[in-house]
Each structure stands twice: as structure tokens, then as C-alpha cells.
Amino acid sequence: MNRMSSLALTLFAFGAVLSGCAHDVEVMGRFGGPTNAVVGPDGLLYVSDGYYNSRIAVFTTDGVALREWGTKGYGRGQFNNPHGFAFLNDSTIIVADRDNGRLQLFSLDGALRTVWEGAEVGRPWAVAVTYDGQVVSIDGGDQDNNAPRGGIVILDSDGRVQCRFSGFGSMQGLLNEGHSVAVTDSGDIIVVDLQNKRLQRFNRLGPCEYVVDPSWGSIAEQIGFEPLGVAVKGSTVYVTQQKPFGGIFLLDLATGSKISEIAAGVVERAHSVSIDAEETLWVTDVYGDQVYRFSPSGDVLLTLGGK
């Protein structure tokens, strides 16, 4: 083989490799490990996307792509695994920027407002907002055996840490990778305790006073599932499960008893669930790179994204 033909062959190989590794996921409707989907106060669907992409994407509830913001990185306004989010009020979204170890606050059109971070905040895996504007952030830890960490952080609406409780462990009231969080209308906190494969409920006694409800620690085991995502609407708790293509469990908020299981066999890995004002469910499929909208009975109404 002469020199020129060797060079041509090599360049052809490089071209083939480059075309093969080019990802087209910047197209707005293509997700890369979506982590959460919630209808915001403006009636639009916000999607945190995700493990592979690093953005917040906004759609109408009919699935029309409107806008997006965020790129992968360490800078302010960038993301490194936006793992969850919540709306602080009608104009502010709080994003749990997990691998950058911070909460980032944006206007609903994506303008960065501020960043909350530090040792007390830890590494936020999930975030929720109570009826009176307290921010509940879950420090899921660094997955570090030498310095395991976990906990629930309560911040005021200005980002000041009010208290931090729970911790790492498997005992009642402790967490081993708090993965998802929801708050009830009365401010109680329900956390998916990922590695302990259970739900934990912390009943609110005061603005920074919580007590663990021991009966909730065994609910998932009793029903026979391993929780992954959680949401609360009214008197119902919605829980997705780690099992591939597992359904969504509806539990009674008062007792924890199972009401029903819906949408079984549809979502490969239902990372999160939320419920909008129309009582429809939004579920992210972190494996299938999709966002589903389900009717209250579990029928698929809309699918966004896909491999």
C-alpha cells in the first residue's frame, strides 16, 4: 500500500467514526436520560434532561417544543445531571444540579437568578417546595463509601439553610441515597430511600420540626416493590418503581395502603412522576429517553422523545 492510499484509508476511517459518534440529541424533542417532567405554574411542561443531556426543555402539554436552556458544564447556569426540579413560585424554578452539587434558580424563561450551594446543601438529588414556601432539598450524598452522607435540608425562599436532619444509614429515619421527594399539602415530606428500597415519611410538626412516621418504612416491602420516583396530589401518593416496565402505584396518603397500580408494562424505567392540574400523570423514562403523559387510569395520552 502506498503512502497516499494509506492516508486516504485512515481519513475514511476517521470520518466513519466521527459520523457514528455524532449525537443528534440537541434536537429539542430528543431526550438523553430525562429525570423529571412537571407542568409549571404557566401551564407548560418542563423537563429536566438529564443524565446525558444537560438542559431544561419546555413544551406545551400537547408536546410542542418551545424553548430550552442549559448546557453541560460546571459554570453557573450550566448543568451536570439536572436530577430534579420544583417551582418555588409562579416565576422561579429550582433545579437540583446533582453532579455540580448545587441548587440553581432560574426564571421560567431560563434566566439564572441565583445559586444555592455549600456543605450544608450537599449534593441535591431532588427538591420540592412546601405550601408555605420552604424548600426541601435531598442531599443524596456522593456515593462515597469513605464518607457516606445523606439528609434532608430545609431552606427558606432566600436559600438560607433552616435545618438539616436525617442522615446516612438504614435505620428508621435515615437515608441511603434519597432519590426523589414529594411534599403533602400539610408539609409532610415523603422521600424515596433508593438503596434501602423504601419510602420514608417525615411528618411536619413545625417549620423545621419533623418526625419520621415509622409505618411508612415498610410499605413498599409489604406491597412488594422498590420505589424510584414519588409525587403527591391531594390524598394520593404516586410511586414509580425500579423494576423495568413496572407500573405506578397509587397509595393512600393517610394510611399508605395500596389503592391501585396503573400503567404497568409501558415505561422501561420510570425515573419520576408528577401530576398536573388535570390529574394526568407525567412520567420520565430514563432508559427509553421518553416522557409519557398518562390519564388518571393509566392510558397513554402522549409520548415525547424516544430512542
Next chain:
Amino acid sequence: MMPRSLLTAALTTVLLLWTLTAQAGTDSTGFSISADLGFNSISSDLNISAVTLSSEIIASYRTSTSFSVVIDLGLAYCTSERSLDNVESSVVVGNSLVGAVWDVDVLSFLRDEQIGLSAGVPLATFPGNIPENRHVEFTYNNANSMRGWSAPYTWIMNVVPVIADIGGSLPFNEHLSADARLMPAFLYSVNRNPSQLTFAGTLGISVHLEDFTPRLSWSMFTTTSSIENNNYDQHSLCLGTDVSLGSTTGTLDLRMNLDAPNGVSVNAPKPFWGVLIGMRW
């Protein structure tokens, strides 16, 4: 950021190795050393500026004409500043890789065939808590990305790497050769992430001129386990040259990551590049 004793030990080792370079020779037995210094700068409109330096020193002691013991040490420094932030800085040591290399002659049409086996001391770990942990993570990731993840095991966090290393060169003629290096590894996890099999490989061409050897290569890194089913494979290109400097060889490389999370694709804003200057004695 990291235990002071660890930093002292790393620096002492580096100084020792630099001292040994004075004795390095070209005999069939004895020390040979290669060292490089990599540089990357991020300065963008995305509210961050950062400078990362990383150095790798590979010391080899040839005990016979075909067998060498090798130690690979890494040290990286990163300083970054985000708007509204104080400056964050980290100094980190890479996993120290210790191994053996055999020169072999299995395929007659190849030259410089080598087979190696090494294992790493897991020094690339978290220092303790946020916010130090995340900046250390950023530093290790930058150190690896500026090198195109071409020989990534020095910089992968929280693992004990056990690495096989196979390399060789296919000469087309006196001036042109194709080069390949394959580095499958088992990464034994020392944190809560799963252990995994990984594969790093480099394919390239070299043009052998009198005093220069320009090179163009493609490197890739892939893992058997993903996080939530997402693909974190890395691809990079390297354009570089070796320069003959008498008894030593200088190297100059420009590396460019091509793939997420540090490359041109997905919604990463800019390609991640690195310039590496090295010497081999």
C-alpha cells in the same frame, strides 16, 4: 483538598523521578522516563473560567532486553472561577499505576509489539465533602479530557484499575506506519458505583521523517456499565509530533475530545481540548 502527606509523597516521587532522569540512558537495561505536562483553559461566556494543568510521569526500568517494570504517576491542578464565586482550586494525584511490560515478537509484520499488565493504587478519590468533592471531580475529569481519555486509568476516580496493555506498529514503508494500542481494564469500584469492564484504544498513523514524527490518532474509551442506561463513551483525536533532540525525544500533542460529556456533541458548548508537551529520556 487532599491529605498533605499524600501530596508530599507525590511531589517527592516526582522529584525523585526527575533526578533519575539524569541517569537515564539508552542502554538495553536501565531507567527510561517519559514526562508530560498538559494544559487546558476554559474561558467562556458561560460564567466560568478555568485553567487545568496535569502531568504524567512514566518511569520504566528495563531489567532485560525484553522486560520492564513501569510506574505511572499523575498530578493535576485546576483553578476555576465562576461569577459571584471565590476562586476554587484543587491539586489532585492520579491513581499510581504499577506494572510490567514485555517486548514480544508474535506477529512478524509488526514492530514494537508490547504486552503489559498493571494495577493502580486508588488515589483518585473524594477528599470529603461538598464543595471540595465536586471541584476535585471537575479536576480529574478535566485532566482526563485534556488527554482525550486515551490512557484514562490514572484519572478515573474511586476505582482500582487492573489493566492489560497491548501495543504495536505496522510499518507500511520506511516513513509510514500505523500504530495501535489497546487497553482493556477491570475497574474495581471502591465506592458505591458498580465495578466494570472498560476498554480504551488508540489507532493512529505516524510519518517518520528525519527529526520529526508527525502523528494523527483516534482514541476511544467505553465502559460495560452505564449510568441510567446512558452512553458516556469518549472519542478524541490527537494531532502531534515527536521531535528528536539528540538522546531525548520531545513530544507535542494537541488533543480534542469529540464526544459527550466533554466534547463537541450533545449540548456541550465547546470541544474540550488539551495541549501536551512531553519528553522521553
